[in-house]
Amino acid sequence: MSRLKRQKALALFTSAALLVVAGCSGSGDDRAGLPADQQTSAGTRSGSTSGDGIRLGILGECEGPFGGFHEDVVAGTTLALARFAGATPSSKTSALEGFSGAEVAGTQIELVGIGCGDDTADRIVQEVRRLVEQLGANVIIGPLSGDEGIAVAEYAKANPELTVLAGISGSQEHTLQVRAPNHFRFYGDGAIWNAGLGDLLHNKERWDTVAVIADDYSFGHTSAAGFIADFCGVGGKVTHRVFPPLGTTDYSSYIAQLPNPDEVDGYFWAVGGTGTQAALEAFINGKGDLTGDQHAGNLFFNPDLAQALGTGIVGAYVGGFATLPPDVRSPEITEYLAAADATWETIPGSLSGNEPAAPSVAAAFGFFYGYYTAGVALVKALEAVGGDISDLDAFHKAIAGLTLDLPYGDIKLDENRSGIVDVGLSRLVQDGSGKVTQETVAIIPGVDQTFGGTFSPDTPSPGRDFPACEERELPWEGKAIPVTDGVPQK
Amino acid sequence: MKLRERMTGESLALVGLVLLLAFLPGLATTFFVNFVMTQTLILGLAASTIVFLAKYGGMTSLAQLLMFGIAGFMFGNAALDGGARGLKLGWDPWVAVGFAILVTTLVAFVLGAIASRTTGIYFLMLTLVYGVIGYFMFAQIVEISGPGGITNIQRPELLGPPVRLYYAGLVLSVLAYAGFRVLGRTAFGLALQGVRDDPVRMASLGFNVPLHRALAFSLAGFVAGFAGLLSVWWNGQVDPASISIGPTLILLIIAVIGGLSSLEGAWLGAFVYVLVLTYLRDLPLIDRIGITEARFNTVIGVIVLAIMVLSPEGLTGIVRRLRGRTRGGDTADAAPEPVPAPGGSLPVHTTQKELGGTRP
Numbered sequence: 088m089s090r091l092k093r094q095k096a097l098a099l100f101t102s103a104a105l106l107v108v109a110g111c112s113g114s115g116d117d118r119a120g121l122p123a124d125q126q127t128s129a130g131t132r133s134g135s136t137s138g139d140g141i142r143l144g145i146l147g148e149c150e151g152p153f154g155g156f157h158e159d160v161v162a163g164t165t166l167a168l169a170r171f172a173g174a175t176p177s178s179k180t181s182a183l184e185g186f187s188g189a190e191v192a193g194t195q196i197e198l199v200g201i202g203c204g205d206d207t208a209d210r211i212v213q214e215v216r217r218l219v220e221q222l223g224a225n226v227i228i229g230p231l232s233g234d235e236g237i238a239v240a241e242y243a244k245a246n247p248e249l250t251v252l253a254g255i256s257g258s259q260e261h262t263l264q265v266r267a268p269n270h271f272r273f274y275g276d277g278a279i280w281n282a283g284l285g286d287l288l289h290n291k292e293r294w295d296t297v298a299v300i301a302d303d304y305s306f307g308h309t310s311a312a313g314f315i316a317d318f319c320g321v322g323g324k325v326t327h328r329v330f331p332p333l334g335t336t337d338y339s340s341y342i343a344q345l346p347n348p349d350e351v352d353g354y355f356w357a358v359g360g361t362g363t364q365a366a367l368e369a370f371i372n373g374k375g376d377l378t379g380d381q382h383a384g385n386l387f388f389n390p391d392l393a394q395a396l397g398t399g400i401v402g403a404y405v406g407g408f409a410t411l412p413p414d415v416r417s418p419e420i421t422e423y424l425a426a427a428d429a430t431w432e433t434i435p436g437s438l439s440g441n442e443p444a445a446p447s448v449a450a451a452f453g454f455f456y457g458y459y460t461a462g463v464a465l466v467k468a469l470e471a472v473g474g475d476i477s478d479l480d481a482f483h484k485a486i487a488g489l490t491l492d493l494p495y496g497d498i499k500l501d502e503n504r505s506g507i508v509d510v511g512l513s514r515l516v517q518d519g520s521g522k523v524t525q526e527t528v529a530i531i532p533g534v535d536q537t538f539g540g541t542f543s544p545d546t547p548s549p550g551r552d553f554p555a556c557e558e559r560e561l562p563w564e565g566k567a568i569p570v571t572d573g574v575p576q577k
Numbered sequence: 578m579k580l581r582e583r584m585t586g587e588s589l590a591l592v593g594l595v596l597l598l599a600f601l602p603g604l605a606t607t608f609f610v611n612f613v614m615t616q617t618l619i620l621g622l623a624a625s626t627i628v629f630l631a632k633y634g635g636m637t638s639l640a641q642l643l644m645f646g647i648a649g650f651m652f653g654n655a656a657l658d659g660g661a662r663g664l665k666l667g668w669d670p671w672v673a674v675g676f677a678i679l680v681t682t683l684v685a686f687v688l689g690a691i692a693s694r695t696t697g698i699y700f701l702m703l704t705l706v707y708g709v710i711g712y713f714m715f716a717q718i719v720e721i722s723g724p725g726g727i728t729n730i731q732r733p734e735l736l737g738p739p740v741r742l743y744y745a746g747l748v749l750s751v752l753a754y755a756g757f758r759v760l761g762r763t764a765f766g767l768a769l770q771g772v773r774d775d776p777v778r779m780a781s782l783g784f785n786v787p788l789h790r791a792l793a794f795s796l797a798g799f800v801a802g803f804a805g806l807l808s809v810w811w812n813g814q815v816d817p818a819s820i821s822i823g824p825t826l827i828l829l830i831i832a833v834i835g836g837l838s839s840l841e842g843a844w845l846g847a848f849v850y851v852l853v854l855t856y857l858r859d860l861p862l863i864d865r866i867g868i869t870e871a872r873f874n875t876v877i878g879v880i881v882l883a884i885m886v887l888s889p890e891g892l893t894g895i896v897r898r899l900r901g902r903t904r905g906g907d908t909a910d911a912a913p914e915p916v917p918a919p920g921g922s923l924p925v926h927t928t929q930k931e932l933g934g935t936r937p
């Protein structure tokens with residue numbers, strides 16, 4: 088036999104040996120389950136690892152545009168389990184080290200793994216499969232981002248033995264269209280968070296025409312859809328819609344597609360993650376200085392922008408998010424933030440530039456809080472079934488029936504298991520010392536995903552052209568609860 | 578003698594490996610079969626088309642993931658009949674398969690015909706441009722890509738249980754491997770290698786050089802299309818990010834890890850890539866040396882760098898060198914015989930080696 092042939096044979100045998108070693112050393116149960124599988128669920132199902140308690144997997148993002156929030160989201164769930172299930176974090180300075188000792192009604196909650204997404208659906212599907220199929224997770228909390236949320240909801244639908252509590256993924260589709268019976272969202276979607284903003288801008292600030300610029304993916308579309316439905320619903324006109332791809336670094340060509348400041352009354356921004364500042368800088372270069380009275384944005388508009396871009400942005404309105412700006416305080420909020428500070432010494436959250444900071448800094452922001460609400464839901468559902476997850480249908484029914492008494496307001500679920508929430512609208516203002524802060528201006532109570540009948544399982548998913556700019560009645564028009572000095576006036 | 582050598586050496590090893598893979602579902606965990614090995618076969622099948630083009634045609638392509646993605650998008654649009662995304666044509670899944678492969682192959686032929694007059698680095702760059710244009714096309718023309726991708730893609734009923742997808746990957750991989758090997762010995766394959774080594778001489782002998790390259794590119798697209806179909810059935814969805822520049826480079830990296838001059842290297846490279854992606858973070862204390870899941874791309878980069886330094890012929894080249902040393906240190910004789918691709922720097926086998934010292 089020639090040497091070359093023998094070498095090739097050796098290479099093949101080497102790979103075969105590697106294969107056997109790796110295969111035999113693999114762990115995990117033998118359940119099948121692929122995203123494209125449609126498994127039927129007849130009669131009463133049981134948790135695949137019942138008897139082992141809750142095997143929890145958390146899906147975060149350690150790469151991509153939202154990679155800076157990895158610590159925050161894991162800490163969110165950990166805090167809920169520390170407060171209500173007796174969990175002890177393994178580290179005083181990082182949530183990524185995990186926790187131990189979590190138990191509810193005699194059922195242990197074990198953290199089997201933390202998934203690392205990068206904002207793409209492909210990657211998060213691989214991560215959730217690793218958590219479920221290799222590490223045996225039977226409950227998943229997460230993911231963070233819009234397209235990821237849709238992919239994980241589809242995975243949940245194909246794997247009915249799994250329980251998924253969404254993290255903070257804000258796309259509309261993963262509950263309104265996918266509607267997996269084992270998938271739950273204890274927060275609002277991106278459209279809900281902009282409820283009332285258009286009403287406020289049109290009827291109070293007298294904006295008639297607006298240009299919208301939003302990330303070209305499911306959350307950007309959903310956030311823009313909420314604003315457009317609201318602003319057009321009360322009689323405003325959206326003249327331009329520009330959708331740069333998520334992760335764009337040079338926004339100049341997209342800014343060029345926007346009208347000049349003298350051609351519209353204002354701009355609505357739903358550009359997030361690492362793109363917010365870059366997009367606004369491109370606007371300054373292309374259209375001139377920012378003037379707060381002509382801009383509004385979603386959750387990514389925050390006081391940090393003023394530090395980077397100057398105080399010209401003061402006066403801009405901001406849509407809601409899962410939490411409220413720091414001017415609103417209640418005993419529940421104070422207790423929640425204090426609990427975060429008591430659980431860790433420091434957390435390197437995204438709002439502190441991933442440098443160690445007081446845990447309450449991260450806890451006050453919605454990314455942390457969304458995962459916290461999921462953790463609380465898990466605990467409360469376990470309490471409701473007495474820790475018995477052997478009847479999975481009963482467990483899911485218990486989750487769907489929860490009304491959570493949470494620091495930033497009660498949350499209950501609609502028929503598609505998506506949160507009905509109060510939305511806090513705010514504005515960037517300067518305090519007495521000249522520092523830019525975020526001040527709550529109004530609260531829109533009890534907004535659900537149908538958005539006053541605008542969206543339904545039969546309407547298209549929010550996209551570049553949907554919804555159309557149409558006037559329609561919205562239940563909250565003219566009924567926003569004003570907030571003065573952090574106190575709702577009702 | 579030659580046939581006997583083949584039967585007792587490489588062919589037996591291959592048959593043994595295929596048999597092992599065929600019985601693997603009974604030997605390894607479900608996760609290992611349905612996640613690690615199915616993914617390995619899918620990525621290996623796609624990467625084998627890069628190796629085929631480089632090895633036999635002297636063309637290093639960065640457009641193979643685009644072909645992979647076109648097949649996925651076409652299948653998704655054709656097969657889905659509901660939901661909120663894509664054209665929702667609602668065709669029979671097997672008609673959708675035929676449609677996806679047909680479109681992919683036709684696109685590959687057109688792109689191959691355009692690229693057929695370039696070689697080396699120019700071919701590489703042109704196919705990179707194809708990949709980038711393809712990504713932006715699917716990202717912008719949302720009617721056929723979602724918007725934001727097509728989800729809830731079901732595989733045909735015949736491939737229902739996950740293990741059948743593994744076997745589909747195995748069968749297609751064996752067919753592609755054997756097909757490429759056999760093709761290399763046909764008149765077309767020999768002419769293609771002649772075109773690779775000396776296009777001017779081949780043209781002067783009357784061979785249509787651009788047509789040979791375009792047909793090879795079409796064949797590679799045809800095979801990559803099947804890999805794309807397996808991928809959407811495995812993932813359940815496809816979106817523009819699936820074919821962006823990052824995954825495109827990953828596929829080339831897989832081919833480079835295995836070795837651009839050996840077909841089996843494509844699957845070996847894919848196996849190593851999936852193993853690292855899946856298991857590296859589980860190694861004890863790995864995070865203590867700064868390697869976390871967020872550093873995965875860095876680790877893969879270091880592996881590629883190390884392999885390129887140790888052996889430009891990838892892992893299969895390293896195995897050859899080690900084998901040469903164990904046989905008495907006669908490494909010079911055992912070393913592969915790479916020659917630069919025309920106008921480029923990536924090595925491929927010489928025509929003489931493939932042809933046993935003859936020329937067409």
